[in-house]
Amino acid sequence: MENVNYYECKNVTKSYGNLTALDDVNFSIGKNEVVGLLGDNGAGKSTLIKMMSGVVTPDTGKIFVDGKETRISTRKESEEVAGIETIYQNSALCDDMTITRNIFMGREITTNLGFMDHKKMEETSVDVLESGVHISGIDSPLKEIGALSGGQKQAVAIARAVYFKRKILLLDEPTSALSVRETERVLQYVTELKKEDVSSVIVTHNLYHAFQVCDRFVVMSHGKVIFEKNKSDTNLEEVTEQVIKV
């Protein structure tokens, strides 16, 4: 048997009214692979990411996990069935809640009766914020998200995904608010994840970053996949040309 992709979606279509956000998209994620998902604003990248994480339900199309056809229609299913964890473009955080409560939102550490173990969650938050992608200035896990800077917010979203990651990490413009140094760390981290058998898909408008970490590039335009090549078969010029062509 040939090498099956860990995750694959086929002929996926999603429309919003008469706008086709995803148009017959085929997309796959191999084992130990970093895929760069590129394309102009409004190309459909975030829609594809949300579809894979179960937040957007496609109109048509099939999903395969480990070669087996699977139904994924909620966030919980993508997490449990496919091991997908996502950093959303808009971070998906609640401004009025503390860092800890945001990190564990929907996945609280609880006793049998469902009461939260605040101490454990706080300690874990401190741990995840300090390990992995560490971003300065977050001094207490009890700080409210609304009081953080854009980069710090993004760091919390990254820390959350890093903590709960399983098989696939989807990163939708994860470094858009980060400093150069922190961006380097995130990219570094994504490469290291391969050693832990975690594949990732990274959406970015920065092709240099994409070339730094990705093994394969997929370019989208107007809801369609228009280009797909391994890093070894292409170069920065070709990918750039694909991204900017109308």
Added chain:
Amino acid sequence: MLLYVNSKHWGVFIMLKFVDNIRSKPAGGIILLFVSIQIVAIIGGLLYPDSFRYLNPANIAVLLKSMSALGIMAIGVGILMITGEFDLSVGTLYTFCAIVTATVVKEYAMSPYFAMLVGVFVGMLAGVMHASIVNRFTIPSFIVTLGAMLLWKGATLLYHGAKSLRYKYESATYKTVLTGDIGVVDASFLWFLGVGAIFYFVLHHHKIGNHFYAVGGNPEAAVAIGINPKRVKLIAFMIAGGCAALSGVVAMSRVGSVQPGGGLGLELEAIAACVIGGCALMGGRGSIIGIMLGTALIYTIQDLLLLLRAPGFYFDMFVGGLIVIAAVTNVVIRKRI
């Protein structure tokens, strides 16, 4: 150098520390407001014990007794507000469920405890109904429960008629549990504290509480992270309905009767208590302690005005002012304007 810090600086330092501490608490604004008003009232009561009878045991007893019905209702309304929804039907539902409870005792000769459970169950069922319509058709709950408000009002008239209903019960224990007192503390006030304690643990320490805040604070984030907002809202509506029913039964038991038109208007007072207590109208913010103090503050103001022999319309004006002051205080404290 550092050793020489004069006492004035320390005073300022401690003040700032204190203000900072208050700021970091979600209910900081209301605690500050409540404590200030209590201090003023208590000093007044101590200075003029004869003309201003705030500390008179009879006054304290009445004050504690009067706030429990609204308080229990406001806790449910507040939790629902935290999830970003409203329930305008709690006032008429309060009456409807009380009448259901009384009927179960009178007509079917059931135990008053069982009847109370039936009443609360009906309230929760009403909550399920409100939530189902809101969830199914994604209509604002404001509209749905505005309709429900009239529905329960009509249902009360249909089911019972317009005359007031006396609620008598034989059981001595039931009497003690619902209408007894310990010193100045009325049983209904203990019910209020009990309900507050239970929902304090639910809202602030149970994971469902975290989901209430998430769904109200950022529904999209909640969905993106795997929380089902419809389920969370269903639970919140059930709590609001159940609390409305319980407050109706507690009030009816205390007074010994129920007026079919009695509950109307309470829904707005409950929302007022929640807003004064720091709940955000758009959801995502609020606390049990805040809601309870918000209720207590409304009744304290009413009591103070009565003691000062102010005409009745001052009450509405004060509560109106209080809502705005509380909202402003909360913003100022949070944003550090």
